[in-house]
Amino acid sequence: MTALEAARRLLGRLLDIAAALLLLAVLAVTCAQVAARYLLGVPMPWGEELTRLLFVWLVLIAASRARHMRIDLVTDRTRPGVARVLRWVAAALAAGLLGLLAWKGLGLIELTAYDRYTALGLSLQYLYAAIVVGAALWIVTTLLDLVLGPDRGRPRP
Amino acid sequence: MTLAVLLGTMLGLAALGVPLVFALLGASLATLLLFRPGVPLEVMPQFFVGGMDNFALLAIALFFLAGELMGASGVTERILGFARAMVGRIRGGLAQVGIVSSFVMAGISGSAVADAAAVGSVLIRSMQRAGYPPGGFAAALIETASILGPIIPPSIPMIVYAVLAGASVGSMFLAGILPGVLIALGLGLIAYWRAGQLALPREPRATLPTRLRETGRASAALLAPVIIVGGIRGGAFTATEAGGIAALYVLLIGVLVYRGLNIGGLWRALVRAAEGTASVLVILGASSIFAWIIADQGVSRAFAAAITRLDASRPVVLLLLNLLFFAIGMFLDPIAALIILVPIFLPLVQGLGIDLVQFGVITVLNLMIGLCTPPVGYLIYMTASMADVPPATVIRESLPFLAVLIAVLLLVTYVPAVTLVLPGIVTGR
Numbered sequence: 065m066t067a068l069e070a071a072r073r074l075l076g077r078l079l080d081i082a083a084a085l086l087l088l089a090v091l092a093v094t095c096a097q098v099a100a101r102y103l104l105g106v107p108m109p110w111g112e113e114l115t116r117l118l119f120v121w122l123v124l125i126a127a128s129r130a131r132h133m134r135i136d137l138v139t140d141r142t143r144p145g146v147a148r149v150l151r152w153v154a155a156a157l158a159a160g161l162l163g164l165l166a167w168k169g170l171g172l173i174e175l176t177a178y179d180r181y182t183a184l185g186l187s188l189q190y191l192y193a194a195i196v197v198g199a200a201l202w203i204v205t206t207l208l209d210l211v212l213g214p215d216r217g218r219p220r221p
Numbered sequence: 222m223t224l225a226v227l228l229g230t231m232l233g234l235a236a237l238g239v240p241l242v243f244a245l246l247g248a249s250l251a252t253l254l255l256f257r258p259g260v261p262l263e264v265m266p267q268f269f270v271g272g273m274d275n276f277a278l279l280a281i282a283l284f285f286l287a288g289e290l291m292g293a294s295g296v297t298e299r300i301l302g303f304a305r306a307m308v309g310r311i312r313g314g315l316a317q318v319g320i321v322s323s324f325v326m327a328g329i330s331g332s333a334v335a336d337a338a339a340v341g342s343v344l345i346r347s348m349q350r351a352g353y354p355p356g357g358f359a360a361a362l363i364e365t366a367s368i369l370g371p372i373i374p375p376s377i378p379m380i381v382y383a384v385l386a387g388a389s390v391g392s393m394f395l396a397g398i399l400p401g402v403l404i405a406l407g408l409g410l411i412a413y414w415r416a417g418q419l420a421l422p423r424e425p426r427a428t429l430p431t432r433l434r435e436t437g438r439a440s441a442a443l444l445a446p447v448i449i450v451g452g453i454r455g456g457a458f459t460a461t462e463a464g465g466i467a468a469l470y471v472l473l474i475g476v477l478v479y480r481g482l483n484i485g486g487l488w489r490a491l492v493r494a495a496e497g498t499a500s501v502l503v504i505l506g507a508s509s510i511f512a513w514i515i516a517d518q519g520v521s522r523a524f525a526a527a528i529t530r531l532d533a534s535r536p537v538v539l540l541l542l543n544l545l546f547f548a549i550g551m552f553l554d555p556i557a558a559l560i561i562l563v564p565i566f567l568p569l570v571q572g573l574g575i576d577l578v579q580f581g582v583i584t585v586l587n588l589m590i591g592l593c594t595p596p597v598g599y600l601i602y603m604t605a606s607m608a609d610v611p612p613a614t615v616i617r618e619s620l621p622f623l624a625v626l627i628a629v630l631l632l633v634t635y636v637p638a639v640t641l642v643l644p645g646i647v648t649g650r
Contacts, residue, residue, distance in 0.1 A: 083499075084491035087282060094283065094465030098458055112276050115461075119279050120270060123506075126499035132240035133500060133554050135597050139238035147238075154239040161246045169266040191274065195266045 072208045072215065079129045079201065086122035090115050110183040117184070117191060124198025128205040155210040159203050166199035223518055227252040227511070232552070241554060245507035252514055265510060272509030272560075273502045276461055277384045281331075281501060283464025284375045286494035287445075287471045288330030288339075293486035294475025296442045297339045300325045303439035306432045308409075309424030313416025315348045316362050317409055318424070323366035324405045325439070327373035328446030329471065331380070332497075333592055336370035337363055337600055345608045354419055357614035360604035364615060365622035366408055367600060368589050371555075372582075373401040374450050375467070377501065378555050378589065380460065382581045385563040389578075390460035391453040395647055396578045396640040398450075400586065400633050407625035415621065441474040454647050501556055508560035516564055525569045535573050539634050542566060543587055550591025551598075558588050582633050582640045590626050593619060 097111040139147050169192050176188040209215060231248035235241055246265070253260055291297065304321035311317045322340045330336055341363040348359040371378045374394030383390040415421075427435070436443070448470060449463045458466065475482030515521075528538055549558050563584065570580045592600045595616055605612040633639050 080492045080495075083495035084488060087286060087491050087495045087498075090279060090282060091286065091465055091468055094279065094462055095469050098462050098466065102457075115279055116274055116276055119282060120274050122282065122495055123273050123499045123502040126495040127503050130496035130499040130503075132242055133504065133599075134238055134240040135235050135552075136238055137596055138236055150238050154237070154243070157234070157239060157247055158243045161243055161250065164250065164262065165246075165266045165269060168263045169270075171261075171263045172266055175263070191270060192266065195270050 068208070069212055072205075072212060075201075075204065075208075076129060076215065079125060079205075083122060083126040083129065086118055086125065090118050090122060093118070110181075110185075113181045113184040113186075117181070117186070117194075120191060121194045121198075124194045125201065127198060128202040151210065155206050158206050162199040162203045162206070166196045166203075169193075169195040169199065223252060223256045224515070224520060226255060227514060231511070235552075241557060242503045242507045245504070245511050245557065249507070249510040249514055257514075257517075264513075268510040268513055269506040272506040275384055276459075277380060277390060278502065278505070280375070280380050280390070280461040280464040281377050282494060282498040283461065283468050284331040284377060284380075285335070285497045286490060287375075287464065287467040288332065288335045289490035289494045289497075290468060290471040290475055290482065290487070291326070291329050291442070292335075292339050293482055293490045294471065295479045295481030296329075296439075296471065296475065297322075297326070297343065299435075299439040299479065300442050301340070301343060303435045303443070305424055306427040306435035310426045311409075311413065312423060313412040313421050314424040315344065315351055315353070316358075316412035316416060316421065319344045319348075319359075319362050320366045320405055320408050320412065323363070323369045324373065324401070325442060327369040327371075327401065328449075329375075329442065329467065330370055331375040331377040333367045333370040333589060333600060334603065335497075337367035337603055340367065341604055341607045345604070349608070351422055353421060355610070357605065357608065357610045357616075357618040358415065358419065360608035360610060360615045361618035361622055362408070362412060363607075364593055364600045364604040365619055365626060366405075368586075368593065368626060369401050369404060371589055372397045372404065372586060374398065374446065375460075375464065376585070378559060378585045379581065381505065381556055381559050382563060382585055383460075385560060386567055386577050386581060388581055391450075392578050392644040393581050394450055394453065394460070395644040396582050397585075398643055399639050400582060400629055403629050403632065403639070404626060407629060408622055411621045411625055441478050445470060504554065504557050505560060508557050512560055512564050515561065521565050521568050524565060525572060528569060535575070536635065538569075538573060539575070539583070542570075543583065543630065543634060546584060546587040547591065547594075550588040551594050551596065553591070553597075554599075555585070555588035555591060558591070559584065576637060576641060578644060579633070579637050579640045583630070586626070586630050586633060590623070590630065593623060593626070 093111055093115045097108050100106050100108045139150055172192040173189045176192060179188040227248050230251050231244050234244035234247050300322050304318040308317040308321050319340060323336055326336050326339055345359045345363060353359050374397055376397060379393040379397060380390055383393045445467060449467050452458050453460050453463050546562065592598050601612050601615050605615045
């Protein structure tokens with residue numbers, strides 16, 4: 065196994081762990097909200113905002129590892145050379161668009177410096193940080209998959 | 222013109238094998254640069270994040286998790302055992318078992334693909350071992366029965382619709398029950414008829430004690446939809462909280478009652494649910510930019526004006542909408558199609574006095590049928606590869622089953638009571 069493949073495996077594991085923990089946290093806060101309301105009689109007004117924030121992070125972290133819906137009618141039927149070119153084009157386009165999302169996401173972080181979640185009190189910057197971090201990681205996994213070929217260790221849908 | 226560039230770029234990129242999320246983003250970016258150069262591009266990440274930052278959408282992750290946990294904890298086998306004891310004796314035994322299993326699974330999972338994976342992976346092999354003909358019958362049955370997943374509550378596409386249309390998730394869930402029952406009965410009749418033609422074997426008769434035992438073994442799974450729907454409608458919790466409770470419930474019965482769930486299984490379920498959620502939600506995010514551009518073009522008004530000029534009656538408009546959605550569903554993923562179509566047609570539909578909930582069921586069922594139609598029918602290729610038959614065979618075998626789905630779609634379209642009776646009773650309207 066080359067160093068690059070080892071790096072991809074390590075990154076994949078870390079991303080999986082982060083995504084699983086975020087989902088577990090969303091589940092825990094959601095259930096805690098119901099429990100707080102019925103068992104303790106104390107509503108958690110910040111629970112909804114917290115789970116939404118965690119959820120956006122969950123999606124954007126897991127996105128770099130998820131299998132994304134695509135139509136492979138054409139790519140499956142062309143010559144291998146053409147299919148390879150199409151794969152490069154798709155990856156370049158993906159990396160470009162994600163780069164734009166990350167770059168303009170930085171702009172949003174700047175714009176929302178003074179906006180806060182009402183109940184949670186946190187800055188909205190934490191929300192837009194998710195797109196910057198998520199898109200950057202997604203670029204890395206896209207390029208790694210392009211160079212190394214599809215990741216076979218990844219769970220099937 | 223703007224719209225032609227937007228849709229053309231999106232379809233062109235998608236056809237070249239670019240993942241749908243990037244086809245949507247790329248087309249939106251190209252359209253903004255060409256026709257709206259003044260718009261700051263910060264709108265791209267803003268809408269992308271904004272499209273997923275919604276409390277109701279969390280339910281998607283939680284119901285995904287409930288479905289994954291169900292597979293990991295051995296609930297699927299209990300459901301199959303229950304279905305076998307109940308309907309295995311009927312002509313077309315294992316096929317009927319497949320329909321009943323999909324129906325029960327649908328009460329916990331909200332996605333057709335998850336249903337097809339869980340039921341198909343076990344049952345298609347059983348059917349082949351039991352001497353079913355090598356054609357695509359087994360695959361076609363599982364393919365069409367798995368449509369029940371998003372029709373019977375809980376349902377991921379119905380959550381997405383409810384968020385887009387401002388409908389109540391609880392009402393949407395209730396509205397899906399009767400159409401789901403009709404689909405299951407219709408598919409059962411077709412399987413009965415085809416079983417006679419293909420001379421399919423039956424399962425041995427199950428004795429009453431066996432039936433009771435299997436019902437008991439599956440009871441935890443059978444109870445889940447009651448808790449979910451009852452809790453939402455009774456006002457005890459929101460749809461999102463119901464998702465959390467469903468996931469926790471399956472987790473607890475998986476560990477305590479069925480004892481099939483260990484740490485490794487829980488971990489895999491979490492990772493797979495996170496990734497499944499991500500692949501749906503990034504499409505939602507990308508589509509919301511797309512939908513914003515469409516809204517900016519006043520497409521909705523143009524359509525409404527065109528329909529008014531046509532002076533068509535309500536039944537004709539509904540037929541035209543169904544045909545259009547069907548054509549789009551043949552090519553586009555249901556979630557992406559929902560996000561693009563619902564904002565365009567909602568004002569028109571409301572203007573005609575059609576109920577939001579009924580329109581939701583029409584749209585979701587219509588687009589889900591697209592998963593079973595070529596050229597881009599994910600379920601066809603999935604079940605064909607499970608059964609190891611060419612997709613064309615599955616498509617041919619699925620035609621009578623598809624006729625059932627289309628018949629129920631027409632019923633839902635033209636008989637409002639099919640969708641509105643249950644929500645009406647429960648909310649006391």
